Amino acid sequence: MAVRIVLAVRESQYIEPLLHYVHHSEYRDMLRITAFSRMEAFMEYMKGEELPDAVVGDPIFIEAWLVEGRFVVPWAVLREEGGISGRNSKSLSGGQVIAKYQALPSLLTSILQLCEVERLRSSPVKKGETLLLGVVSCSGSSGKTVIALNMAKQLGGLGLSVFYLNLESVDSSSLYIRSPGGSVPGLERLLYEIQAGRDQEAGMKGEVQSYAIRHNDLCCDAFRPVSNVKEMLQMNRRDTVDLLELLASGGGYDIVIIDTGSIGEERTEAVMQKCGALLWVLKDDDVSMHKTGRWLSHYHSPHSGMPPGFVERSRFVLNRCGDSLDERQPPEGIAIDAALPYISSWTLPYHGELCLNSPQFQKEILQLCKGMLEPLLPQAFGKENSYE
Secondary structure (H helix, E strand, C coil), rough: CCCEEECCCCCCCHHHHHHHHHHHHHHHCEEEEECCCCCCHHHHCCCCCCCCCEECCCCHHHHHHHHHCCCCCCCCEEEECCCCCCCCHHHCCCCCCECCCHHHHHHHCCCCCCCCCCCCCCCCCCCCEEEEEEEEECCCCCCCHHHHHHHHHHHHHHHCCCEEECCCCHHHHHHHHCCCCCCCCCCHHHHHHHHHHHCCCCCCCHHHHCCCECCCCCCCEEECCCCHHHHHHHHHHHHHHHHHHHHHHHHCEEEEEEECCCCCCHHHHHHHHHHHHHEEEECCCHHHHHHHHHHHHHHCCCCCCCCCHHHHHHHEEEEEEEECCCCCCCCCCCEEEEEEECCHHHHHHCHHHHHCCHHHHHHHHHHHHHHHHEEEEEEEHHCCCCCC
């Protein structure tokens, strides 16, 4: 359900670009903004019976509204550079302060946080809905792709309809799985169709399955690896959001597992914003711990553009664990939910097939999937699987 916000500012030129951005961004389904630049119209609206979820505005508007005594909803004052006139007055105490001029995603995120809205799933996925699971890492060579592929294999083996989506600039999954033959058009063509449909305001038509290939050994669908790196480098935040929405809206998959690229890339941040569940992969070393802690600190900032519910959606797995696991302390705010073992045979040549067929690793991956996803996909874990 969209959050209903009242925005009251003196400048109409402030309102127009903000509303335009909301209408054409991922926030269009999250926010319903009623904006006012005239005091009389604002005060008349606020006297109505239907109250909004939050009120945000210039000090003069907020103070006039508070005088009426109807401040039963969260509110915030928009702060301009140089501070707020009357900031310390009693009439403006008890609310929050939001920087008026900042990046629009950060501004809208602050407004959503003001409402304390949990937009993302914390309850089981309804039948016919698709869960988006993002797999991210703050350091290279963490084993993220191996984990994502093994999760796809385990969940597919449980009878779920699974799509594996690789959004790395250079798709590393080809080191572990071999694409079947055929002439399916692939992700490049799908992105073209998405962009063309957007330009024509006609929307995307057709099914994702017609652009995908089937990996029978993994029990999942996927796109062929993109051969032209430039295609992936040009894939921006909006392209990614549209692709994820298309995968989720078709109803053809129970879960989409997204193997992301580098932290900070537009594609990765779009995944982090849209996914109902996030799995952070850490290596068992100080560098990985440090980088993960710093990035999480950044994303907790109201200026990062990350939506509410970020922590609740996140789980943390320590990969390739050594004997130092009990001694190493994760950064503040990180609770390790699972630890995956170091598999010595993966150092051998031609290890790609071994990475997807280790009984020890598959057993731990299944436990990870169960611990992380059983509350969201209870239908997948009706019976135990074992590797005796």
